[in-house]
Amino acid sequence: MKFSNTYSQLDGAFYQRISPEQVSRPQLLLWNDELAGWLQLTEEFCRDRALLAQYFSGNRLPDGADPIALAYAGHQFGSFNPQLGDGRAHLLGEVLSGNGQRYDIQLKGSGQTLFSRQGDGKCALGPAVREYIMSEAMFALGVPTSRCLAVVATGEPVFRETAKPGAVVTRVAASHIRVGTFEYFAARGDLGSLKTLADFTISRHFPDIAGNPELDNEEKILHLLQAVINKQISLIVSWLRVGFIHGVMNTDNTAISGETIDFGPCAMMGIYHPGTVFSSIDTRGRYAFGNQAAIGQWNMARLAEALLPLIDAVPEKAVARAEPLIRQFSRDFDLAYRQMLANKLGMATADEQSTALANGLLTQMQEQELDYTQTFARLTLSLKDAGLTQQLGQELGPWYDSWRTLLADNAITPARAKSLMAQNNPQVIPRNHHVEAILQDYEQNGGSDSINDFLTVLRSPYRLLPQTEKFQDLPADGDRHYRTFCGT
Ligand SMILES: Nc1ncnc2c1ncn2[C@@H]1O[C@H](COP(=O)(O)OP(=O)(O)OP(=O)(O)O)[C@@H](O)[C@H]1O
Numbered sequence: 001m002k003f004s005n006t007y008s009q010l011d012g013a014f015y016q017r018i019s020p021e022q023v024s025r026p027q028l029l030l031w032n033d034e035l036a037g038w039l040q041l042t043e044e045f046c047r048d049r050a051l052l053a054q055y056f057s058g059n060r061l062p063d064g065a066d067p068i069a070l071a072y073a074g075h076q077f078g079s080f081n082p083q084l085g086d087g088r089a090h091l092l093g094e095v096l097s098g099n100g101q102r103y104d105i106q107l108k109g110s111g112q113t114l115f116s117r118q119g120d121g122k123c124a125l126g127p128a129v130r131e132y133i134m135s136e137a138m139f140a141l142g143v144p145t146s147r148c149l150a151v152v153a154t155g156e157p158v159f160r161e162t163a164k165p166g167a168v169v170t171r172v173a174a175s176h177i178r179v180g181t182f183e184y185f186a187a188r189g190d191l192g193s194l195k196t197l198a199d200f201t202i203s204r205h206f207p208d209i210a211g212n213p214e215l216d217n218e219e220k221i222l223h224l225l226q227a228v229i230n231k232q233i234s235l236i237v238s239w240l241r242v243g244f245i246h247g248v249m250n251t252d253n254t255a256i257s258g259e260t261i262d263f264g265p266c267a268m269m270g271i272y273h274p275g276t277v278f279s280s281i282d283t284r285g286r287y288a289f290g291n292q293a294a295i296g297q298w299n300m301a302r303l304a305e306a307l308l309p310l311i312d313a314v315p316e317k318a319v320a321r322a323e324p325l326i327r328q329f330s331r332d333f334d335l336a337y338r339q340m341l342a343n344k345l346g347m348a349t350a351d352e353q354s355t356a357l358a359n360g361l362l363t364q365m366q367e368q369e370l371d372y373t374q375t376f377a378r379l380t381l382s383l384k385d386a387g388l389t390q391q392l393g394q395e396l397g398p399w400y401d402s403w404r405t406l407l408a409d410n411a412i413t414p415a416r417a418k419s420l421m422a423q424n425n426p427q428v429i430p431r432n433h434h435v436e437a438i439l440q441d442y443e444q445n446g447g448s449d450s451i452n453d454f455l456t457v458l459r460s461p462y463r464l465l466p467q468t469e470k471f472q473d474l475p476a477d478g479d480r481h482y483r484t485f486c487g488t
Pocket residue numbers: 084085086087088089115116117118119120121122123252253261262263264486487488
């Protein structure tokens with residue numbers, strides 16, 4: 001593993017330098033070969049599973065690692081907490097992929113840090129495996145996301161309501177800079193660090209801004225804000241495309257890189273309803289499926305606020321420059337969202353008719369309590385299947401005919417529509433009941449026979465494999481009783 005660390009070269013205000021805690025009996029449960037290859041880890045490094053268990057439990061540091069726990073703040077359910085930070089995570093360092101992209105390698109569940117507050121610094125096995133499964137599924141679905149390289153069981157219990165087996169999960173992300181990282185320095189009035197962070201972020205994630213000689217320093221900050229907003233818009237539109245509910249879109253869980261991060265209470269929507277919430281602590285539905293765009297905008301407003309001192313020394317002037325970008329979020333989101341829905345219905349561009357048609361379908365899905373993924377998947381297949389055409393014609397009534405008519409009116413052949421739809425409508429999502437069954441196996445038996453089959457299916461979400469059917473049945477209760485937890 002060849003580290004090339006940059007964040008740990010920043011000054012001590014940004015992190016605590018601290019090693020992971022030792023664990024007693026590390027055992028490598030999951031190892032992501034494909035990701036290891038992408039990160040250019042050598043075969044020799046990956047061969048010895050006992051050694052990998054030592055490295056990715058935190059027991060032994062790979063050469064060149066420089067472990068740190070990052071400082072950050074964040075708005076949690078709307079309330080500001082000035083001091084969060086990695087309370088159970090250690091960033092080992094950064095590595096470069098074959099195409100020169102830089103990735104953080106971070107252990108989570110690896111022990112207490114300065115930022116642990118009341119927490120034990122640990123992670124239970126269930127949430128670690130959930131993070132692995134969900135992030136692999138999201139990656140295969142084409143959604144920007146952090147990924148997992150390994151899950152190592154620690155051989156030690158962690159105490160939640162009851163004793164549970166413990167684990168360390170290794171996360172790989174373009175960086176771990178969060179909206180909350182900016183808020184941390186802004187709230188302290190530490191403008192020097194805020195500026196350092198902005199420069200670091202621009203050169204790491206948005207080199208085009210850094211290298212643009214036409215921009216002065218203040219304009220660079222505005223461009224940074226716009227670039228982060230654009231990434232959030234694409235991210236949330238992809239979540240909505242596949243029916244993903246993040247569940248805890250706090251600003252400390254909003255990565256500047258535009259990747260999905262923190263899979264704690266996330267879930268997939270089955271039956272379409274914009275009000276769908278599974279997280280047990282989200283009692284008011286702040287992070288409901290259909291609220292995610294508005295929350296994305298709210299989070300970007302918090303980022304803008306944190307950046308204000310770098311935009312203009314006079315607060316009113318800074319606000320006047322940043323505010324239009326936040327306002328524009330809704331319009332840009334709406335455009336991207338309508339485009340995504342048009343694509344899901346086989347049309348390359350959105351117009352009033354495609355939007356009206358899509359809204360009609362969503363309303364009908366809500367009223368008839370239809371499964372979101374299955375409905376779009378069946379519509380896709382129906383373009384080449386007369387039996388399914390007839391079935392859907394009956395189930396969806398006049399809507400189905402008006403869809404086919406609109407395609408025909410726009411001279412879109414069924415074959416062309418199908419090929420676009422097949423790229424936008426997954427046949428497979430990580431269904432909540434299957435994810436839970438596997439997590440239960442891990443918690444009770446230390447492993448699961450079916451995880452490899454499940455991962456194989458999840459890694460080809462746009463194709464039906466022989467094993468697919470086994471994992472795509474709908475939950476008996478329509479997930480009406482399903483609840484998720486933060487996993488802390
Ligand atoms: N068991 C724990 N011990 C110490 N700190 C914890 C623990 N669980 C969560 N925290 C801290 O509480 C805050 C919010 O937790 P949250 O569940 O959003 O994050 P997380 O799942 O630990 O990490 P991440 O956002 O990096 O995926 C973070 O500062 C996190 O480090």
